[in-house]
Amino acid sequence: MKLKIRLTGLLLTLLQIIIAQDKPNVVFIAIDDLNDYASCMNGSISVPTPNIDRLAKQGTLFNNAHCQAPICGPSRASIMTGLYPSTTGNYLQLDASNIKKGSVAASKAIYMQDYFEQNGYKTMSVGKIYSGGDETEFFQEFGGCFDRAGPKPPQRMNYDPSVMPNKIGNTMTDWGAFPDYDNLMPDNKSAMWGVNKLNQNHDKPFFLAVGFNRPHVPWHVPKKWFDMFPLEDIKLPPYKKDDMDDIPEMGKRVANVPQMPSTEGLLERGEWKEVIQAYSACVAFVDAQVGLVLDALENSAYANNTVVVLWSDHGYHLGEKNRVAKQALWERDTRSILIFKDVSNNSGKTCNATVELVDVYPTLLDLCKIPVLEQLEGNSLKSLMKNPKKKWKHPALCFYGENNIVVRGDRYRLTQYEDNSLELYDMKKDPNEWYNLAKLEEHQHIIKELQKHIPKEWTPLSKYTGYGINEYFKQKSGWK
Numbered sequence: 001m002k003l004k005i006r007l008t009g010l011l012l013t014l015l016q017i018i019i020a021q022d023k024p025n026v027v028f029i030a031i032d033d034l035n036d037y038a039s040c041m042n043g044s045i046s047v048p049t050p051n052i053d054r055l056a057k058q059g060t061l062f063n064n065a066h067c068q069a070p071i072c073g074p075s076r077a078s079i080m081t082g083l084y085p086s087t088t089g090n091y092l093q094l095d096a097s098n099i100k101k102g103s104v105a106a107s108k109a110i111y112m113q114d115y116f117e118q119n120g121y122k123t124m125s126v127g128k129i130y131s132g133g134d135e136t137e138f139f140q141e142f143g144g145c146f147d148r149a150g151p152k153p154p155q156r157m158n159y160d161p162s163v164m165p166n167k168i169g170n171t172m173t174d175w176g177a178f179p180d181y182d183n184l185m186p187d188n189k190s191a192m193w194g195v196n197k198l199n200q201n202h203d204k205p206f207f208l209a210v211g212f213n214r215p216h217v218p219w220h221v222p223k224k225w226f227d228m229f230p231l232e233d234i235k236l237p238p239y240k241k242d243d244m245d246d247i248p249e250m251g252k253r254v255a256n257v258p259q260m261p262s263t264e265g266l267l268e269r270g271e272w273k274e275v276i277q278a279y280s281a282c283v284a285f286v287d288a289q290v291g292l293v294l295d296a297l298e299n300s301a302y303a304n305n306t307v308v309v310l311w312s313d314h315g316y317h318l319g320e321k322n323r324v325a326k327q328a329l330w331e332r333d334t335r336s337i338l339i340f341k342d343v344s345n346n347s348g349k350t351c352n353a354t355v356e357l358v359d360v361y362p363t364l365l366d367l368c369k370i371p372v373l374e375q376l377e378g379n380s381l382k383s384l385m386k387n388p389k390k391k392w393k394h395p396a397l398c399f400y401g402e403n404n405i406v407v408r409g410d411r412y413r414l415t416q417y418e419d420n421s422l423e424l425y426d427m428k429k430d431p432n433e434w435y436n437l438a439k440l441e442e443h444q445h446i447i448k449e450l451q452k453h454i455p456k457e458w459t460p461l462s463k464y465t466g467y468g469i470n471e472y473f474k475q476k477s478g479w480k
Contacts (some may be wrong), residue, residue: 020203029208060341067398081110093465128211243434313334407453412426
């Protein structure tokens with residue numbers, strides 16, 4: 001009799017959950033600084049990522065997705081507001097509390113989680129979703145950011161920025177096997193907080209955001225992840241010593257990050273393979289944390305009624321163009337991973353159309369049958385999930401600093417800087433962006449076509465832009 005009562009109670013609980021779920025739930029997974037090394041992305045280096053790959057096989061992998069800014073603050077601001085930096089003035093680094101400051105458009109923005117709340121959702125978050133955490137209480141429940149850099153080793157393990165000539169500012173660039181166990185890592189704590197929420201009963205549809213910090217520097221994870229990548233087996237990314245010879249001076253200035261390692265410096269010190277090893281170890285580690293969340297979802301009552309989206313806020317150079325950094329407008333910095341899993345049977349698809357992270361917001365609304373906001377500047381990708389080969393007319397726009405922009409088409413990639421200097425690359429013939437075609441007469445018509453997509457009006461750089469600005473932007477803006 002007791003067993004019958006318990007089973008009846010369980011069935012009633014499940015029925016209540018199903019009735020409450022007239023709209024699908026959302027699991028929203030963000031990964032910091034992940035470039036195209038994930039094995040499903042077919043990058044120049046392939047790191048085994050079985051859990052990210054599993055999600056890609058269950059949904060749609062957008063293989064040519066690009067961020068709106070190659071640094072976390074403005075990229076995440078754009079994703080969460082659905083607005084371009086040229087509209088908000090958020091071109092450079094800023095924390096979460098300043099996203100709505102600096103322009104009328106920014107002040108009127110409706111954050112993604114707020115709009116889901118307005119449409120009956122319970123919102124929960126853990127880890128890094130906004131740059132700066134949840135200090136303004138964006139989500140109804142927040143599990144914390146923990147210490148995003150992770151436990152502190154007794155001393156810096158490898159990289160001492162003081163050896164860099166003309167060093168400006170500081171960097172957390174460092175690597176090594178530390179700490180001893182996964183459960184000492186902030187990302188593992190974030191994953192387990194998400195797992196706990198998926199094991200609970202919810203009386204309304206939920207929006208659960210889980211933000212992971214690795215592979216952001218410092219590249220510290222337990223030794224077992226380093227052991228997966230022996231130094232003798234490490235493959236180095238493509239590198240051309242004279243790669244920067246045809247780059248305009250403004251392009252060099254915008255991409256200048258003297259506080260970060262250079263490829264030349266790593267080669268001199270014999271450390272380039274160590275950097276690739278450490279980054280790969282961090283990618284493998286964070287993939288395992290993603291797997292914990294996906295396993296919990298698949299074993300929960302919400303397995304069949306939850307939309308999953310996984311994205312990285314931008315890419316990262318690991319030696320290409322003599323730099324180990326983000327904060328530039330080349331493909332390696334702007335290309336991001338983007339995967340959607342719908343509640344329908346749109347599984348195992350790869351879409352090569354050029355899409356943007358600003359498309360995430362309208363796509364989620366479309367998949368969850370929530371009215372679309374007119375102010376959003378992205379486009380729903382739902383039709384591409386049904387037909388990945390559908391003709392797509394929208395290029396991707398990426399910004400870094402006011403009046404510096406990339407227009408990424410299906411084949412060609414145009415960068416225009418504030419002094420109107422240009423870079424143009426044929427990404428089909430030259431995926432490494434080694435040969436700037438901008439001065440060749442036969443390509444001027446391509447440049448003109450891509451320039452049609454550059455915004456006619458630009459909101460001035462937000463005065464609330466904060467930490468992390470390099471010296472070029474400090475001098476340019478007059479800030480000290």
